[in-house]
Amino acid sequence: MEHASFGDERNATFCITEEDHTLANSLRFALNQDPRVMFCGYSIPHPSDAKVNIRVQTTGEPAREVLKDSCQDLMLMCQHVRGSFDKAIAEFKRNNSSRNYGRNPIAKEDNTNRKLSEAKDCLSKQLHTLPKFNNHNQNRQ
């Protein structure tokens, strides 16, 4: 997995197979936010190969440990995202418990009603402008 270390632990390139921008870009973000990282970047050498190379250069710590810590950070961030999301959903469901948003959503009906009224508004506006236009033509004649 790791290559191009050549005895210098601070700089390394890691090759992760079966991954793409999804993980590599998030990892680059996590690595960049670590003050121990001097440089990091990633590349996908060929679009047909399912692999990414992640380059990590640190100020002194072994690159491998820094990458591991960044993965850990990213995981903790994800866990927090999941936790807050679940909380927000639970709160939304509690506040809207009068509405049935289960398999037969009323909220969806509301949406269609809203769209209907919008369409009506739009139509009435158009009708409003129509006679003006006709008058204009008559005046010209």
Add this chain to the structure above:
Amino acid sequence: MSDAESMMHGGFVSALDLPDVPSSKLPHHLDLRRTRVLCNSVAPDNTDTVQYSGAYASMGVDNSLRLDDFRNNFKVNVNRLTADEMEFDMVGVDPSLANAFRRILLAELPTMAIEKVFIANNTSVIQDEVLAHRLGLVPIIVDPRHFDYLSENDRPNEKNTIVFKLHVRCKKGDPRGTVKSDELRWLPKGSEFLKESGASASNTKAETYTSFNFSQDSMPEFSDNPIGVSPGIIVAKLAPGQEIELEAHAVKGIGKTHAKWSPVATCWYRMLPEVVLNEDIKGDMAEELVKKCPASVFDIEELANGKKRATVARPRACTLCRECVRDDEWERRISLCRVKDHFIFTIESVGALPPEVLFTEAVKILEDKCERVISDLS
């Protein structure tokens, strides 16, 4: 030696170390560039994000992310939630993470979809392969977490395959018929088609295309809600005298392999628009501004002295069409921005799982990816 002494002796003291310089705070113009995309009439400016922790080191500002800060700043707010669609705000997260969630939702969350179609009879005008493709795209309403992947050497069994039967006929003399997805019948006991090979060799029980150990409807999760497909989708049309008889086998897969396995119709995010009036816009100019905006972002408020003033009433409606800043003199008056770390995330599920479950599953998948890298490294 104190600072003053060192200065007297020609030592260097950074201006930032002087007591009256505020520390750990970026000047306003840099903070604006860090947190906002500026949408000028010519082109959006300043679209990148500053990720490097030492980006502002020379100003004494630490740009690194502490996990505690992330926890304090991160917010989720649900705007809309129905059985198959939701919109929520995700605040305080880097675009790389938001994009990872979106990519996982589109391409890496598993669902069940029809992969193999055994056609016994097809006299309709739809060719076999086209029919099979159409069937593949029909969403199957079942929780994929109850199933395993079917790998190459596996026999299809009750844990990795769902079998549907379709047998429709249009009688002679009847009007032309339409075959809809509702006609797919779930076969909880597995395939009913017999394998043709070596019928004489084995006089044990006849072999079918699946080997189910027990019926799927005896499983607790399906005993009182049978597996169905999304109804009302036109699969084929039949003229009088035509018939289709087939068996469709659904397996678990991900959207990366084929879009039919994607659990979302679509999933997208946009950054929160921010509209700022740089000066008071009054009278006729206010009216003009309200008329300019096709998304009706602006409103007019009546001032006490009978005058009118434009206000930004619905910044969220802004599509950043930039119609309001097209003229040079207007570009001065209005700043259109997007907030870089505020995402309005929309998920449209096709029905297998509700959208809120899809999102939590997507986050879990990113966690699994990190875990895999950690275990590979140690």
